[in-house]
Amino acid sequence: MAYDHSSSGGGGGGQQGDDRNNRRGRNKKKSFHRRKVCRFCADHIKTVDYKDTKTLRVFVTERGKIVPRRISGNCAKHQRLLTKTVLRARYMALLPYTAMVPSSQY
Ligand SMILES: [Zn+2]
Numbered sequence: 577m578a579y580d581h582s583s584s585g586g587g588g589g590g591q592q593g594d595d596r597n598n599r600r601g602r603n604k605k606k607s608f609h610r611r612k613v614c615r616f617c618a619d620h621i622k623t624v625d626y627k628d629t630k631t632l633r634v635f636v637t638e639r640g641k642i643v644p645r646r647i648s649g650n651c652a653k654h655q656r657l658l659t660k661t662v663l664r665a666r667y668m669a670l671l672p673y674t675a676m677v678p679s680s681q682y
Contacts, residue, residue, distance in 0.1 A: 614651040616658075624657055626664040632671060636662060640672040 616624070624631065635643045635650070635658055642662050645655045665671040 612649060614649060614654050616654040617651055621654075624654075624661040626661045626668060626670065629665060629670045632658070632662055632665055636671055639675040640666075 626632070635648050637643060642659055645652070648655070650658060662671060666673050
């Protein structure tokens with residue numbers, strides 16, 4: 577008796593699975609390539625110099641925001657290091673705290 581119940585339920589589950597596959601097809605449009613490996617780990621970089629703005633700018637948006645880890649692909653260790661370094665670079669006026677406000681607005 578109980579066995580019959582479980583077998584019929586399994587059939588229904590299969591149909592639901594098909595629906596899910598259709599949804600996945602939509603998501604496929606979001607082709608968004610990102611490097612899975614941390615950039616610093618890949619290059620075996622242990623320290624980031626605050627004067628190396630060329631490297632730092634890659635991880636800072638135009639508005640001066642630090643790119644989050646899930647987008648940059650950095651590991652936690654290097655993201656922390658990077659954040660500290662960016663803050664230092666900001667203090668030394670090598671990187672912007674925020675985007676430039678157009679003078680016409682004032
Ligand atoms: Zn890393």
